[in-house]
Amino acid sequence: MSSTGLALGEGQRSWRLGVMGGTFDPIHHGHLVAASEVAARFGLDEVVFVPTGQPWQKATKKVSPAEDRYLMTVIATASNPRFSVSRVDIDRPGDTYTVDTLRDLRAERGTDTELYFITGADALSQILTWRGADELFELAHFVGVSRPGVDLQQKDISHLPADKVTLLEIPAMAISSTDCRRRTSEDLPIWYLVPDGIVQYISKRGLYEVPENKESHGGE
Numbered sequence: 001m002s003s004t005g006l007a008l009g010e011g012q013r014s015w016r017l018g019v020m021g022g023t024f025d026p027i028h029h030g031h032l033v034a035a036s037e038v039a040a041r042f043g044l045d046e047v048v049f050v051p052t053g054q055p056w057q058k059a060t061k062k063v064s065p066a067e068d069r070y071l072m073t074v075i076a077t078a079s080n081p082r083f084s085v086s087r088v089d090i091d092r093p094g095d096t097y098t099v100d101t102l103r104d105l106r107a108e109r110g111t112d113t114e115l116y117f118i119t120g121a122d123a124l125s126q127i128l129t130w131r132g133a134d135e136l137f138e139l140a141h142f143v144g145v146s147r148p149g150v151d152l153q154q155k156d157i158s159h160l161p162a163d164k165v166t167l168l169e170i171p172a173m174a175i176s177s178t179d180c181r182r183r184t185s186e187d188l189p190i191w192y193l194v195p196d197g198i199v200q201y202i203s204k205r206g207l208y209e210v211p212e213n214k215e216s217h218g219g220e
């Protein structure tokens with residue numbers, strides 16, 4: 001890794017680190033394809049997956065324990081040498097904000113690391129509602145990826161700094177965590193929507209067995 005704390009020498013370039021933040025409840029192939037595609041298109045050296053601690057925008061929904069979401073993310077990414085997982089968000093108390101995620105990764109990896117935050121294009125168009133929106137663009141470049149149901153041509157990002165934001169069409173994967181949870185609760189298969197190890201983990205831990213609308217808010 002280039003994050004040695006020493007200045008970069010001549011001919012060396014900074015380490016390009018993709019940051020894929022998500023609730024990952026559970027992680028699925030849509031997330032993995034998005035990370036892989038952005039890595040290829042931006043020449044990223046590594047993509048770090050960062051499971052959220054407490055996603056404040058999902059405060060009224062039941063979210064599985066952070067350790068389950070973290071372990072599923074580790075299992076799903078283990079076979080790719082360029083993928084890694086960070087605990088920065090789940091180890092930080094309180095609600096999760098991306099500005100804290102990026103500050104922590106910057107402090108951990110050093111200033112010779114360029115950060116590329118990967119998110120759905122739908123989320124990206126809302127980014128000015130995120131905490132510390134101005135600082136976000138100083139810390140990272142933002143890549144908004146397509147997902148089924150989101151028309152990139154319709155996304156207006158003219159209010160965002162043009163040199164800090166890119167929209168990227170990726171292979172369409174009509175998969176959502178919501179649908180994986182619903183299918184599990186209805187005893188329908190999720191094979192091939194998520195990596196095999198995630199099917200096994202969900203079954204072993206009994207996650208999502210009760211329909212979401214029958215549960216009270218739980219989480220941590």
Ligand SMILES: Nc1ncnc2c1ncn2[C@@H]1O[C@H](COP(=O)(O)OP(=O)(O)OP(=O)(O)O)[C@@H](O)[C@H]1O
Nearest residue numbers: 022023024030034119120146147173175176177178
């Ligand atoms: N199928 C997909 N294709 C591309 N991007 C996706 C896909 N699913 C999720 N993402 C993006 O990955 C990031 C993390 O997503 P998240 O963990 O919330 O998954 P999700 O499937 O959207 O979950 P939920 O259905 O519970 O809202 C978000 O920025 C989201 O837009």
Ligand SMILES: O=C(O)c1ccc[n+]([C@@H]2O[C@H](COP(=O)([O-])O)[C@@H](O)[C@H]2O)c1
Nearest residue numbers: 021022023052055096097098099130131
């Ligand atoms: O910082 C914020 O205010 C903020 C608001 C909404 C979402 N995010 C981040 O966007 C990523 C995807 O979030 P989600 O809820 O779609 O899983 C995840 O890393 C969140 O922490 C961040």
